[in-house]
Amino acid sequence: MPSQRLSRLILCGGFAAGLDLDSATAIGLLPAGIPVEQPGNTALAGAVMLAAHPELASAITDRFAGAEEVLLNHTADFEARFADALLLP
Numbered sequence: 001m002p003s004q005r006l007s008r009l010i011l012c013g014g015f016a017a018g019l020d021l022d023s024a025t026a027i028g029l030l031p032a033g034i035p036v037e038q039p040g041n042t043a044l045a046g047a048v049m050l051a052a053h054p055e056l057a058s059a060i061t062d063r064f065a066g067a068e069e070v071l072l073n074h075t076a077d078f079e080a081r082f083a084d085a086l087l088l089p
Contacts, residue, residue: 008035012042027088 009030011019017040024030039045050057072078 006031006034008037010037010039012039014041017041028085 016038019038021030021036021038025032030036046060050060072082
């Protein structure tokens, strides 16, 4: 996945919330020069928001209509790049 295609990276969940971005970039876990957001537990926040305001269901769906899921295991050279990246710089 070429990092030139990314305009921003949103890392969700507990692991992402505790990730030190400078360290993750230094070891090559994250690409340099791309804005990164760490919103935390977005699944829980979304469920709470929807439970409290069910009228927002269509707005929530519309907001993420353009999101793209990237399946790394479907990327042609993922396994080779992953194996190479196991050795930290």
